[in-house]
Amino acid sequence: MIKHLLSVTQLSPEDITRVLDTADSFREVGTRVIKKVPALRGRTVVNLFYENSTRTRISFEIAAKRLSADVINFSTGGSSVAKGESLKDTALTLEAMGADAIVIRHPSSGSPTTLSRWVGASVINAGDGTHEHPTQALLDLFTIREHFPAFEGLRVAIVGDVLHSRVARSNAHGLSRMGAEVTLVGPPTLIPPDAGAWGVEVSHDLDDVLPKLDVCYLLRVQRERQRQQYFPSVREYARLFGLDRRRVEALPDEALVMHPGPMNRGVEIASEVADLPRAVITDQVTNGIAVRMALLYLMLGGTGPSGQEVA
Amino acid sequence: MARFLFRGARLVDPASGHDAVTDVLVEDETVEAIGHDLDRRGTELIDAEGLVLAPGFVDLHTHLREPGREDAETVETGSRAAALGGYTALCAMPNTDPVADTAAVILEVQNLADKTGLVDVHPAAAITRGLEGERMTEIGELAELGVRLFTDDHECVQSAQVMRMALEYARAYDVVIAQHAQEATLSEGWQMHEGYWSATLGLRGVPAEAEAVVVARDILLAGRTRGRLHVTHTSAGLSVLLIRQARGRGLRVTADVTPHHLTFIDQDLQGYDTNLRVNPPFRSAEDRESLREGVRDGTLDAVATDHAPHGVEDKEVEFDQARPGTTGLETALGAALGALDGDVGLAVARMSAEPARILGLDEHGGPVAPGRPANLTVFDPTASWAVGERPFASKGRNSAFLGRTLRGRILHTMLRGRFTVRDGEATG
Numbered sequence: 038m039i040k041h042l043l044s045v046t047q048l049s050p051e052d053i054t055r056v057l058d059t060a061d062s063f064r065e066v067g068t069r070v071i072k073k074v075p076a077l078r079g080r081t082v083v084n085l086f087y088e089n090s091t092r093t094r095i096s097f098e099i100a101a102k103r104l105s106a107d108v109i110n111f112s113t114g115g116s117s118v119a120k121g122e123s124l125k126d127t128a129l130t131l132e133a134m135g136a137d138a139i140v141i142r143h144p145s146s147g148s149p150t151t152l153s154r155w156v157g158a159s160v161i162n163a164g165d166g167t168h169e170h171p172t173q174a175l176l177d178l179f180t181i182r183e184h185f186p187a188f189e190g191l192r193v194a195i196v197g198d199v200l201h202s203r204v205a206r207s208n209a210h211g212l213s214r215m216g217a218e219v220t221l222v223g224p225p226t227l228i229p230p231d232a233g234a235w236g237v238e239v240s241h242d243l244d245d246v247l248p249k250l251d252v253c254y255l256l257r258v259q260r261e262r263q264r265q266q267y268f269p270s271v272r273e274y275a276r277l278f279g280l281d282r283r284r285v286e287a288l289p290d291e292a293l294v295m296h297p298g299p300m301n302r303g304v305e306i307a308s309e310v311a312d313l314p315r316a317v318i319t320d321q322v323t324n325g326i327a328v329r330m331a332l333l334y335l336m337l338g339g340t341g342p343s344g345q346e347v348a
Numbered sequence: 349m350a351r352f353l354f355r356g357a358r359l360v361d362p363a364s365g366h367d368a369v370t371d372v373l374v375e376d377e378t379v380e381a382i383g384h385d386l387d388r389r390g391t392e393l394i395d396a397e398g399l400v401l402a403p404g405f406v407d408l409h410t411h412l413r414e415p416g417r418e419d420a421e422t423v424e425t426g427s428r429a430a431a432l433g434g435y436t437a438l439c440a441m442p443n444t445d446p447v448a449d450t451a452a453v454i455l456e457v458q459n460l461a462d463k464t465g466l467v468d469v470h471p472a473a474a475i476t477r478g479l480e481g482e483r484m485t486e487i488g489e490l491a492e493l494g495v496r497l498f499t500d501d502h503e504c505v506q507s508a509q510v511m512r513m514a515l516e517y518a519r520a521y522d523v524v525i526a527q528h529a530q531e532a533t534l535s536e537g538w539q540m541h542e543g544y545w546s547a548t549l550g551l552r553g554v555p556a557e558a559e560a561v562v563v564a565r566d567i568l569l570a571g572r573t574r575g576r577l578h579v580t581h582t583s584a585g586l587s588v589l590l591i592r593q594a595r596g597r598g599l600r601v602t603a604d605v606t607p608h609h610l611t612f613i614d615q616d617l618q619g620y621d622t623n624l625r626v627n628p629p630f631r632s633a634e635d636r637e638s639l640r641e642g643v644r645d646g647t648l649d650a651v652a653t654d655h656a657p658h659g660v661e662d663k664e665v666e667f668d669q670a671r672p673g674t675t676g677l678e679t680a681l682g683a684a685l686g687a688l689d690g691d692v693g694l695a696v697a698r699m700s701a702e703p704a705r706i707l708g709l710d711e712h713g714g715p716v717a718p719g720r721p722a723n724l725t726v727f728d729p730t731a732s733w734a735v736g737e738r739p740f741a742s743k744g745r746n747s748a749f750l751g752r753t754l755r756g757r758i759l760h761t762m763l764r765g766r767f768t769v770r771d772g773e774a775t776g
Contacts, residue, residue, distance in 0.1 A: 124665060125665070145666035145668045146550035146551050146620075146668065147551070147666070147667045151666060151667065166551075166668070167551075167552075168549060168550030168551075203550060230543075230547075231543055231547050235548070
């Protein structure tokens with residue numbers, strides 16, 4: 038397994054399958070009364086969060102604790118600059134304290150890559166700027182796999198602010214690596230002009246895409262993008278790209294609706310759509326724990342759910 | 349009386365068109381004779397077989413950081429780096445603290461440079477007070493002091509009216525208005541060139557057009573005012589096209605490009621190496637090819653370093669928080685030769701004769717001829733060296749070329765007949 042997880046592009050289809058298969062067995066652990074295995078006993082995992090993200094941090098924390106690792110949360114609200122200590126000094130401090138893995142969330146794209154050059158610990162990217170969020174993509178793949186027999190030929194639309202979305206990048210790479218057909222949907226201002234080179238299709242017409250989909254993946258749209266002139270109004274955005282009751286009916290019966298959270302109900306997704314059975318948004322959250330357990334386990338080594346050593 | 353005889357050198361002197369093996373005799377401050385069988389009596393022989401002897405290089409774009417950021421560079425350390433790079437003259441950028449927008453700051457930098465005495469420093473002055481883009485500096489008085497080039501680098505003069513006035517006013521003194529072309533609204537919050545790699549790396553892009561729209565505007569204004577416009581550190585192929593067209597129309601427009609923009613492209617940022625964060629950013633492979641073509645056909649008159657030393661703490665940070673810039677004085681020759689297929693004549697023209705012409709420096713850039721000041725450099729055009737293998741003379745460690753192997757090594761630099769670098773070592 039890889040030493041650091043910085044980008045989905047590091048993972049081969051075989052790597053991804055291995056993570057998902059391992060997550061399958063860890064998912065069962067979460068259903069036990071005692072939700073804990075001794076796989077990473079004595080290992081130290083640091084959650085280094087430069088951005089508030091309660092959901093991702095808690096998911097990693099639970100994952101590490103269920104593996105019996107010691108977990109340290111190192112959070113800072115603002116940027117590292119505001120905090121005073123440089124990322125490098127923080128990295129050296131964590132290194133000196135004997136961290137085995139550092140899970141980093143940071144507003145600057147590429148900071149996990151930079152961090153990995155300074156530490157001996159494994160670095161896991163938990164979201165960096167507008168670059169990537171690889172564990173989100175892996176948990177999304179896991180969730181999709183629960184409903185479809187294979188990724189090959191699966192038609193997935195990623196809808197919304199692709200330009201600023203690390204989730205979109207990681208999912209576009211991960212899904213196309215696994216053989217799915219990905220279409221990025223949104224206004225031209227929110228799709229990078231060169232996105233086609235990722236091996237995906239681009240569309241500016243959601244209604245045209247919906248009837249052919251197996252998965253409709255919606256991205257959070259930040260209201261400040263309107264101020265920056267990426268689109269004229271939230272109202273127009275919701276009208277053209279929001280998944281409302283009417284649009285959801287254009288989807289094939291088995292199609293899933295997904296969202297990485299947190300949702301803007303009424304903007305990219307109508308409240309009633311978010312609560313439909315086909316909207317597997319809470320499953321994504323649940324699966325996040327198993328997938329992160331699998332990653333920590335595979336990257337740090339240790340004993341598996343049934344006591345076997347990592348191959 | 350000091351007499352040095354450089355024996356068996358390939359004299360490459362674009363100003364006279366000379367490119368042949370010969371001996372060069374230097375006596376005191378001047379070149380005494382060129383040719384074979386020169387009078388060797390009382391001379392110190394310097395074997396230059398297999399080496400190139402050229403007029404000392406002239407850098408149009410150096411950040412010496414003094415006054416204000418003496419932790420990053422000083423006039424002294426920057427001068428030493430320049431000499432080691434083969435330079436005998438340079439133009440120091442005015443974005444110091446305080447800004448070089450008054451005679452006092454210009455004189456201070458000149459005094460510091462004279463004290464060091466390793467390179468002739470020609471301070472550039474700001475176009476606008478405090479680099480704020482609003483009110484012109486006293487261009488007339490500064491020109492009388494000897495300032496040849498005015499620029500608001502690393503700010504771009506956004507107001508068309510201010511730029512028009514500067515070009516028009518400066519015409520009376522025959523000085524150059526140099527622009528760091530970057531339209532503010534298109535470049536807000538930029539981190540790299542906009543394209544496939546900015547999309548993939550999640551770094552905010554600035555399109556090549558942010559540069560080209562200002563180049564186009566300034567060319568139109570230069571046409572209107574008949575002023576002298578210089579486009580510095582050109583990065584976009586579109587800009588090269590515009591400059592080429594302006595020259596075809598006979599406008600007084602000149603331009604330079606850095607050795608690093610001739611070398612790197614946006615794709616090289618994949619590892620988020622902050623030493624490759626520069627302003628303007630590295631652009632596409634097609635842009636780089638246009639820049640190289642511009643150097644070959646003379647659209648880009650000069651290769652200038654944009655030597656921008658920074659403290660380690662300003663580079664060992666997250667990519668978007670790193671200060672843009674790379675050092676360049678000590679790597680310029682090797683980098684330029686690498687980008688220009690080892691064309692020594694072309695590199696010397698773009699690094700010496702042409703920038704000297706733009707600055708109007710009569711003493712520099714050749715011709716290397718009897719009676720002329722002995723401002724020379726001697727280099728081995730094929731010697732390879734690994735960047736970083738020996739410490740830089742610059743205080744800046746932030747070289748984009750760290751770890752790369754360059755071909756082309758400076759052995760001697762001579763300023764008015766006195767060695768500033770001898771056998772690869774600075775003399776002062």
